[in-house]
Amino acid sequence: MNDAHEWIQRWDSQQERYIERREERFTVIGDVLEEVCPPDAKILDLCCGPGSLGSRLAARFPRAHVTGVDFDPVLLGLAREVHAADPRRAWIETDLRRAAWYKEGQLSPGFDAVVSTTALHWLSGAELTRVYRDLAGLLRRGGVFLNGDHIAPAPNEARLARIGKARRNLVERDADLRGSATWDGWWEEIAADPAFTALWQERRRRFGDRHGEEPITLAFHLAALRQAGFVEANVVWQRWDDVVMAALVA
Template sequence: MEMSTMTARTAARWVERWESQQQRYAVDREERFTVITDVVEQVTAGRAAPLVLDLGSGPGALAARLAGRLPEAEVLAVDADPLLLELGRSHYGPALRHVEAVIGSPGWLDALALDRPVDAVVSATALHYLGESTLRQVYGELAERLRPGGVLVNGDHIRPDAPRIAELALHVGERHSERYLDTTEDWESWWTEAAADPELAPRLADCGPDRHPHCEGNALTLSGHVALLREAGFHQTGTVWQFGHSHVVVAVR
């Protein structure tokens, strides 16, 4: 039996709840999105039909902000989870191209059907799931697809190099979240509640228990990321924003 199209009302409700609970995992998430979008806007200024990838996009909150700021751009929201992508398609509509792919898996970039060099790759709170060897591979693959002068912009949990400074930065971020967090929902409770929704439950059942890729994780500090990026072929790298242990790192091809 063919599954019915998701209603816009359902998509809007669950996307809103997704974005709300994600505030738990990204200090000043909206400010981070703004900084990332500012960088991409500057790098793509004057270019016709820039191509932008958002890796680990979820439904596509950051991708939608990029599309809103850059109306001439083609913005791809790339994620491994089919439910989150369907929610994004239903909620954000044709402003984005949603693509299912597991970052770092064999041939994952082929699924994106890229027809020209990429102007910018962005990611927010996603690449820390990759192990160091996978991240090295992904940085190299992205460098090959970016045009000269193109950028990789990664907003993620990245520890400062000095251990005591890293501890203090983590504390600052946690205290900030405690003061400003306005939701009691977290990642696990979102999925539990989604599985109880009559419209979402069949979609989750069809995906099976292995819907989320294995989290390898890495313990790279800021200098570790910079070293991998330079090894991959990015000739300039650095932080353009930081709050606590959250960084926005820019690497120029």
């Protein structure tokens, strides 16, 4: 059986199957933080999974504190095990689908930055709109929100969507050649590891098979961010339908 480090390495390789320039995307998020945040920034990693983005940021900003939020007991279990000895990392289990998620997670305002990758497409438009309002309240004045995720094509962009899909298929073919796991394959493997069976069953109870697919366009994100109180919001990096958007509070 793999240890937690190996599971996270396999996670990263599995995610690269779907996000062609995942490390570049992490770097861009760090680049924006370097411009906006103090060296001892308080960073919230929303839907942190096993902590991949937070680990890149903690390595790049040695005085920063990174709090990871997620509702998946398996992924948080891996993160907690690997980073147990690092006082700059904290982990909070809370469900963003619940209106009181940040209160239930005992999060207080004052974060310099909120970051997230490959996760907010799990939320519905209504949930996302509410979460964006919550984030504007959790950030300090001048703080930044950065979201790296796939965006849905607008209804009149069917041909552009097909081009993007064709390019993604090529990246997946390369991942097959490298032998990296698929999303389903990674979950099947860890479910079979006795060390994770109980957590995996709890995960199934919480999420079922869903990982939300309400198509949310870039225009929707940017409008929702502005309505939530962010004064500037735009794309700072893009690869096909994969974007990093940045939004600043006043």
